[in-house]
Amino acid sequence: MLGKGWFPDQHGGLDRYFRDLLEHQPEASGVVIGPATESPTRLVAVSRHEAPLPWRLIAFGMAAHRAARTATVVDAHFAPYAVIPLLSRRLRALPAVVHFQGPWADEHVAQGDGSALRHSVRRLLERTVYRRARRVIVLSSAFRRLLIERYSVSPWRIRVEPPGVDLERFSPGDRPRARDRLGVGSCSFVAVSVRRLVSRMGLDTLIDAWAQALPDLPPQARLLIAGDGPQRRELEQRIACNGLQESVRLLGHIDDDALVDLYRAADVGVVPTRSFEGFGLVVIEAAACGTPTIVTRVGGLPEAVAGLDQSLIIAAGDVQALAARLAQTARPGDLPTRAATRRFAEGHAWHHVVDRNRAVQREALAPAAAARRIRVVYLDHVAELSGGELALLRLVPHLDEVEPHFILAEDGTFADALVQAGMSTEVLPMAERARGLRKGSVTPRAVRFRVVAATLGYVLRLALHLRRLRPDLVHTNSLKAGVYGALAARLAGVPVVWHVRDRIETDYLPRAAVRMVRVMTRRLTAAVIANSHATMRTLEPVPRGVVIHSCVPEAPIATISRELCAPEPLMVGMIGRIAPWKGQDLFLRAFAEAFPDGGTRCVIVGAALFGEDDFEQELHDLARTLGLGSRIEFRGFRADIWPELARMDILVHASLIPEPFGQVVLEGMAARVAVVAGDAGGPAEIVDHDNNGLLYRMGDQAALAHSLRALAADSERRRRLVQGGLLTAAEYHPDIVAVRLQGLYRAVLDRGSMPARFAVS
Numbered sequence: 001m002l003g004k005g006w007f008p009d010q011h012g013g014l015d016r017y018f019r020d021l022l023e024h025q026p027e028a029s030g031v032v033i034g035p036a037t038e039s040p041t042r043l044v045a046v047s048r049h050e051a052p053l054p055w056r057l058i059a060f061g062m063a064a065h066r067a068a069r070t071a072t073v074v075d076a077h078f079a080p081y082a083v084i085p086l087l088s089r090r091l092r093a094l095p096a097v098v099h100f101q102g103p104w105a106d107e108h109v110a111q112g113d114g115s116a117l118r119h120s121v122r123r124l125l126e127r128t129v130y131r132r133a134r135r136v137i138v139l140s141s142a143f144r145r146l147l148i149e150r151y152s153v154s155p156w157r158i159r160v161e162p163p164g165v166d167l168e169r170f171s172p173g174d175r176p177r178a179r180d181r182l183g184v185g186s187c188s189f190v191a192v193s194v195r196r197l198v199s200r201m202g203l204d205t206l207i208d209a210w211a212q213a214l215p216d217l218p219p220q221a222r223l224l225i226a227g228d229g230p231q232r233r234e235l236e237q238r239i240a241c242n243g244l245q246e247s248v249r250l251l252g253h254i255d256d257d258a259l260v261d262l263y264r265a266a267d268v269g270v271v272p273t274r275s276f277e278g279f280g281l282v283v284i285e286a287a288a289c290g291t292p293t294i295v296t297r298v299g300g301l302p303e304a305v306a307g308l309d310q311s312l313i314i315a316a317g318d319v320q321a322l323a324a325r326l327a328q329t330a331r332p333g334d335l336p337t338r339a340a341t342r343r344f345a346e347g348h349a350w351h352h353v354v355d356r357n358r359a360v361q362r363e364a365l366a367p368a369a370a371a372r373r374i375r376v377v378y379l380d381h382v383a384e385l386s387g388g389e390l391a392l393l394r395l396v397p398h399l400d401e402v403e404p405h406f407i408l409a410e411d412g413t414f415a416d417a418l419v420q421a422g423m424s425t426e427v428l429p430m431a432e433r434a435r436g437l438r439k440g441s442v443t444p445r446a447v448r449f450r451v452v453a454a455t456l457g458y459v460l461r462l463a464l465h466l467r468r469l470r471p472d473l474v475h476t477n478s479l480k481a482g483v484y485g486a487l488a489a490r491l492a493g494v495p496v497v498w499h500v501r502d503r504i505e506t507d508y509l510p511r512a513a514v515r516m517v518r519v520m521t522r523r524l525t526a527a528v529i530a531n532s533h534a535t536m537r538t539l540e541p542v543p544r545g546v547v548i549h550s551c552v553p554e555a556p557i558a559t560i561s562r563e564l565c566a567p568e569p570l571m572v573g574m575i576g577r578i579a580p581w582k583g584q585d586l587f588l589r590a591f592a593e594a595f596p597d598g599g600t601r602c603v604i605v606g607a608a609l610f611g612e613d614d615f616e617q618e619l620h621d622l623a624r625t626l627g628l629g630s631r632i633e634f635r636g637f638r639a640d641i642w643p644e645l646a647r648m649d650i651l652v653h654a655s656l657i658p659e660p661f662g663q664v665v666l667e668g669m670a671a672r673v674a675v676v677a678g679d680a681g682g683p684a685e686i687v688d689h690d691n692n693g694l695l696y697r698m699g700d701q702a703a704l705a706h707s708l709r710a711l712a713a714d715s716e717r718r719r720r721l722v723q724g725g726l727l728t729a730a731e732y733h734p735d736i737v738a739v740r741l742q743g744l745y746r747a748v749l750d751r752g753s754m755p756a757r758f759a760v761s
Contacts, residue, residue: 003065003076003087006036006045011196011253014101015280017163024164024354029071031063033081052203061085073097073361079124079129086132087245095364100147101278110200110275111389127151129228134364137161137357140281141419148426150468155405155424156375159360162303162351165345168259170288172342176456178264182224189221189289189330192266192291193261194282195273197229197250199370202272202296202317204231204238209272209322210469216327223270226262260289264346269293271301274316283403283466287675290338297480302420308344309336327397333662373403374745377460377471377494379485381435383412384609385639386577387503387663390521391531392415392477394608398551398738402745405471407462409435409481413639428465430458435480451581459487466492473497473526473745479517486524488532488628495748499548503660503681504538521545526748529741531661546744547684549616552666553738554727556642569599570712573648575641578608583654583678583699585622590654590704592626600712602628606646645671649718650711653677662686666732669693669725674718676707692724 003018004010019409022030033046033056046059058081064085068074076082082098085091091709105122113119130151132138136158138144144160145666146151153647156347157474179185191210195201203225210223225248232250239248254262257725261527263269269286270293271277277299284304286293292308295301296316305312328334336344378396380389396404405417409430418425435455436522438724466474466488474496476485504517521528521542530536536547572595574587584604591602608616613739623632638644641664645651651668654661665683668675668693677683678698678700694711696703711718 001023001030002060002076002078002082003030003032004035004081005049006039006043007031007622008036008256009037010049013278014077014528016281017099020164020166020350021354021357023725024350025358028068028075031060031067033060038081054236056252057084058154061088064088065090068094075099075361076129076133081126081127084108084128089361092132093133095141096132096365097137099137100130101144103137103150105145107200107276110678111198113741119657120505128514129655135159135360135366137360139163141302141422141424142299142303143278145415145425146299148424149589152468155426156403156469158424161353161356161360161361162300163279163284164347164350165281165284165288165348167346168351169256170263170285170345172290172338173260173264175264177532178261182258182265183259184222184224184265186643187220188218189328190224190266191222191326192224192226192262192286193267193270193272193634194226194262194286195271196227197225197231199231199233200273201277205247205274205317205319205322206243206272207235207242208237208319209326210238210248211244212319212323214247215448216440217330219248220421221330221459223248224262225267226254226259228253236723254437257453259285261372263289263291266291268326268335270322270326271295272316273298273301275299277301283702284345284348285342288348290342292336292341294322294329295708297416303422304425306420307347310340315638327482353371373751374473374742375403375469375471376475376745377404377466378406378409379474379476379481379482380405380406380414381409381412381430381480382478383408383410385413385417385606386609387511387567388477388499388531389414390662391501392499393421393423394553395551395734395737395741396423397421399742400738401742405469405509407465409458428458428462430454430484434458446479455484459484459491462488464489470494472749475499477501484519486520488757490524495743496524497527497529497748498525499529499531500535501531501537501660503535503658507657527580527744529744534658534681534685535660546742548737548740549732550661550663550666551734552663552670552732553734554729555645555667569601570650571601571603571648572650572652572708572712573603573605573644574652574654575605575644576653578606578613578619579606580615581656582606583656584619585698586624586656586701587652587654588619588622588632589629590701590708592628593701593705594708595631595712598695599646600633601631601633603633603644605635605638605641606748609637621702642671645673650674650676650708652704653703655681655683659683659696664666664694666729669722670729671720672726674711674721675725676711678705680737686728688728691721692722692728742757 001022004513005015007015007019022028029042034048037198038046044063046063047056060081061084065088068090074091074094077099103121109119128433130153134155138160139162141160144158148155170220184190201696263286268400269291273296279300283293294312295305297313298316302313314325372600403607408415408427411427415425431454433451474485474494476482476498479502486496498521504514506514529541529548531550533547576582651673653665661682665675665677675693677687679695680698687695689695694707696707
């Protein structure tokens with residue numbers, strides 16, 4: 001094992017991680033730069049951190065060369081020190097596992113080193129080491145993305161393995177005694193932050209937020225900041241300028257015993273990092289002591305708390321958001337309990353981490369012997385978490401035979417959601433003039449040469465990238481991704497599966513675009529998936545086409561229809577992107593006709609995503625014209641739709657043209673809500689009239705109003721439809737849909753392309 005330094009002689013998280021990993025692997029030996037007090041005999045410490053870099057590198061390389069005599073695998077933790085050993089003859093013959101714990105070169109830039117030459121040299125050293133590795137271990141999916149995008153490391157060689165925590169050293173204890181030892185025994189509320197005092201850690205943001213939150217915190221609230229670094233004087237001045245000398249203390253460097261006391265004493269921890277956070281070891285150390293931590297949406301921090309409480313995640317650098325979250329923590333019941341937080345930390349026990357690291361080392365020793373899953377690259381052009389993207393995000397974690405990698409054409413909430421779900425993700429940016437081309441503009445006269453050139457340029461870039469990645473399959477998930485992805489995959493020699501989630505008809509696309517898509521799906525694909533039979537009929541004839549419906553997960557246990565609990569007031573709602581063809585205006589008129597007065601309420605959940613803001617304003621104006629007043633609520637976009645469904649008794653799907661699938665219909669059924677939908681397109685395949693929902697003549701305001709009145713007047717009928725809907729939703733569970741999709745993948749790979757007789761329904 002090749003490290004950087006030995007904890008606690010070196011105070012970084014990398015050094016602590018290296019020490020813990022070495023101590024839990026008795027079969028391993030190690031090399032670090034000294035000093036290394038209280039280290040085992042199997043660790044060799046050479047030179048000193050104060051020595052000139054060339055001397056350190058030479059001494060480290062010689063020690064690593066000697067240690068390699070009995071080694072079967074190299075486990076490297078710090079690229080600059082590992083580069084010479086990994087290029088030497090003896091160690092080059094051994095398989096290498098390299099741990100990536102941060103972009104070393106970029107961190108120097110963030111700390112103020114503006115030398116382009118030094119940055120280039122550092123980046124070259126890093127690239128050399130990471131490309132030499134047979135496997136690369138990262139602590140979070142966020143750092144996997146960074147490693148892929150900035151260092152061009154193949155996603156198939158990267159393994160995400162979160163760090164461990166010493167559950168005996170970091171454990172719940174006597175909080176009053178810990179507070180007494182820290183001198184805050186009389187304080188009613190204590191927040192702590194353990195950080196190196198450098199700019200990227202965001203401690204200036206924390207101090208400003210504390211100043212704003214202090215009036216809303218309990219009397220004698222205290223903020224304790226442990227750590228040292230070059231920003232100390234600046235932070236002291238900031239504390240003084242805010243008049244916080246009584247409530248904020250900089251503790252400087254503290255030893256391990258004091259660190260445990262700090263975690264035990266705290267009501268909440270805070271990690272306000274701005275950039276380059278691989279995971280946040282302090283988060284699980286604090287959790288092991290029973291203390292939850294507020295973190296920023298940076299690097300691996302959201303992943304570090306995702307299994308505990310999503311409300312602990314806030315935007316980076318946002319003083320107001322952090323101040324508000326700090327103020328909330330003082331409210332009873334706002335934070336996870338100390339017992340629940342400790343249970344969460346127990347999932348990071350070191351024996352689990354060591355077992356997973358050993359498994360990666362075995363992979364590096366014999367990669368050909370490891371059972372390989374199907375390598376699938378998923379392509380999508382959008383950044384927003386829309387219907388098709390949500391459907392794929394829900395399904396992919398259930399594909400146990402697949403090793404997925406996502407390539408998106410722009411960054412945004414979809415990329416963030418994929419990373420937080422643990423998916424291998426990268427963004428290969430497409431020029432806005434090509435990516436932003438509206439479907440209505442796809443005509444020979446409207447498409448400009450610059451757009452065509454930008455698209456073809458992207459196709460070539462993507463094709464070259466696919467040649468480097470060498471996946472088994474490419475799966476395109478959007479209409480635009482299908483066009484450029486099918487061309488790129490054909491150039492790269494990779495079979496492509498085109499997932500069609502849109503009706504390919506002239507009421508949705510220009511005639512030229514309809515012809516183009518139909519020809520491409522027949523000529524360029526190994527298989528075509530349609531999300532409904534209604535969608536497939538718009539593509540026919542497609543000799544290699546199958547229908548695989550989108551999936552819907554089980555609704556969270558807390559999501560129970562209000563109809564089953566409290567019948568009044570009745571709530572009728574719509575969920576989905578706000579757009580003219582989605583029919584929110586029809587819904588409002590039908591609601592006003594069905595319920596001209598009384599207590600029945602309606603809600604519209606969703607926002608205009610693609611330049612349809614004028615229509616959204618028209619809906620607000622229409623609601624006023626109809627006299628809906630306080631009975632209408634516009635909720636805007638909601639990432640989590642289950643709480644919104646929990647408020648509803650009736651869910652309406654009101655599209656004015658046939659919907660390709662209608663995912664929200666299934667979501668409503670899963671959430672125990674009575675569903676009303678138009679009688680065309682995908683929803684008509686899901687809804688069995690009067691058994692699991694009601695169908696009305698699509699676009700007919702009077703018919704929709706009649707259905708709403710009928711359901712509002714008959715609670716027993718609503719209850720019966722809810723029970724039927726639950727049975728229907730179970731048929732679309734992700735595990736069931738995953739089996740169908742993986743069967744298609746196997747058929748394509750076994751035959752090169754899917755034969756016409758292969759059918760999945």
